[in-house]
Amino acid sequence: MRRAAGSSRRGTALRDGAGAVSVVDAVVAATGESVGARVLTGDPGDLRQLAVASTRLDVIALNELP
Structure with missing residues (x-):
């Protein structure tokens, strides 16, 4: 099952490893x-x-920051 780009769970995984x-x-x-x-x-x-x-992933991760 694929999550949408920018979803909270995926964004968190990309941001904090x-x-x-x-x-x-x-x-x-x-x-x-x-x-x-x-x-x-x-x-x-x-x-x-x-x-x-x-570059898009960086933007997605930044958008996930509180």
């Missing part, structure tokens, strides 16, 4: 798209997508 979040899970949470193993290929397009997803 309470739960393990894989790179692929993080990309799915940030973008709503599954990129599967392509993230790990090193292709510049994949790495750019991961960077965008990482």
Whole structure:
């Protein structure tokens, strides 16, 4: 079962390390798209997508702060 990006539980896990979040899970949470193993290929397009997803996760985590 997938949680919506920015949900309290997922945001807390990303913020304080309470739960393990894989790179692929993080990309799915940030973008709503599954990129599967392509993230790990090193292709510049994949790495750019991961960077965008990482930025979105930072914003999600900041929005979760009290």
